[in-house]
Amino acid sequence: MLTLTGAAGSRIVGIGHHQPERTLTNDDIAQLVDTNDEWIRSRTGIVTRHVAAEDETVADMATAAARHALQDAGVAPSEVDMVIVATATARDRSPNTAGRVAYNLRTGVMPGQSTPEEEDAPDLRGVVGPVILDVNVACSGFAHALALADQAIRTGSATTALVIGAEKLTDFTDWTDRVTCILTADGAGAFVVQGTDTPGVGPVAWGSEPELTPAVLIEAPDEKFVQDGRAVFRWAITRAADRARAAVERSGLTLDDIEVLVAHQANLRIIEPLAKALGLEDKVVVTDITESGNTSAASIPLGLSKWWHAGKIPAGVPALLIGFGGGFAWAGQVVQTPTR
Numbered sequence: 001m002l003t004l005t006g007a008a009g010s011r012i013v014g015i016g017h018h019q020p021e022r023t024l025t026n027d028d029i030a031q032l033v034d035t036n037d038e039w040i041r042s043r044t045g046i047v048t049r050h051v052a053a054e055d056e057t058v059a060d061m062a063t064a065a066a067r068h069a070l071q072d073a074g075v076a077p078s079e080v081d082m083v084i085v086a087t088a089t090a091r092d093r094s095p096n097t098a099g100r101v102a103y104n105l106r107t108g109v110m111p112g113q114s115t116p117e118e119e120d121a122p123d124l125r126g127v128v129g130p131v132i133l134d135v136n137v138a139c140s141g142f143a144h145a146l147a148l149a150d151q152a153i154r155t156g157s158a159t160t161a162l163v164i165g166a167e168k169l170t171d172f173t174d175w176t177d178r179v180t181c182i183l184t185a186d187g188a189g190a191f192v193v194q195g196t197d198t199p200g201v202g203p204v205a206w207g208s209e210p211e212l213t214p215a216v217l218i219e220a221p222d223e224k225f226v227q228d229g230r231a232v233f234r235w236a237i238t239r240a241a242d243r244a245r246a247a248v249e250r251s252g253l254t255l256d257d258i259e260v261l262v263a264h265q266a267n268l269r270i271i272e273p274l275a276k277a278l279g280l281e282d283k284v285v286v287t288d289i290t291e292s293g294n295t296s297a298a299s300i301p302l303g304l305s306k307w308w309h310a311g312k313i314p315a316g317v318p319a320l321l322i323g324f325g326g327g328f329a330w331a332g333q334v335v336q337t338p339t340r
Contacts, residue, residue, distance in 0.1 A: 006152075006156035008154075008199060009150070010154065010196060011194060012200060015338060017187065017189040018061050020050045025047070033176060035182060044269070044289070045267065049293030050185050058188075059092070059101055061188035065164055065188035068305070080130050082162070083098040087134060089169055139299070140324050144206060145297075146191065146321070147204035162191075162193075166298050173225055187292060187295045189305045202334040205246040205250050206331035207243070208328060215232055216228075217326070233267070236274065241278055244322045246332075253318055255278055260337065261274075263275075265289040265294060268287060280320075315338060318337075
């Protein structure tokens with residue numbers, strides 16, 4: 001008989017985020033395409049978004065968010081034995097983004113550069129590095145990555161995981177398309193997840209909608225983000241609530257127990273009706289979309305981290321995470337917010 005040696009469950013012990021310095025307002029967008037601030041706000045809720053510099057990579061943003069989360073958790077990088085990065089926009093294939101993050105956290109230099117030769121440089125010859133895994137499920141990628149980390153901890157394959165969502169969606173934006181360029185943005189968010197006797201990450205509910213596979217695309221050779229906005233909106237309004245309810249049911253809780261809703265920050269016109277359909281409109285509903293735009297796989301951890309560090313998220317309460325988008329895939333779980 002096989003033996004599982006893991007913890008009873010996992011819990012979130014630290015949260016972090018990173019956003020590029022440059023912000024792009026709706027008025028800035030209006031200089032590029034035929035639109036205006038009122039039109040963008042009324043249709044998306046977006047007011048500003050952050051855009052990475054040309055030389056700021058997905059791995060750079062993921063590393064910064066990871067450092068913030070580790071600091072928040074009081075966990076040293078050497079304690080991490082699993083790094084999972086959810087991203088659909090990494091330009092570099094190998095090493096993958098998770099490998100680059102692990103490398104940055106342990107040595108402070110990027111792959112391809114020489115390791116410092118000073119006498120006090122660490123000798124890493126005997127070190128077994130963490131599991132390094134990239135997950136590409138677009139906008140629901142972070143919820144998928146968190147589920148994989150939770151399951152690895154439960155089976156004993158990991159003890160402390162860094163789960164990161166990081167995107168540079170503006171690299172794949174057609175700045176002449178007034179429908180999509182108003183949405184996209186860059187950033188990263190991260191969780192530190194550890195084993196615990198009292199589970200704080202619920203079972204994932206996940207799946208896909210095969211008929212909607214062409215609804216959200218980044219394809220060669222153009223490699224530009226395009227979507228059937230009406231199809232995505234229709235699905236979100238008619239079916240997302242059922243997928244979210246499934247996640248709550250699997251956790252053993254009810255919607256009455258949920259204190260925080262963190263949905264993929266796709267559009268305020270999706271988030272607010274979803275909260276109402278779930279009966280959560282009077283609870284804490286993260287609406288970071290207004291300040292951060294759509295950051296795909298980064299949007300759930302980015303929004304939660306910003307609100308957490310701003311004191312808007314209560315400690316130790318059930319929060320419902322639900323991601324959906326490209327694929328067309330969806331995933332969600334109930335998590336316990338960290339203690340302060």
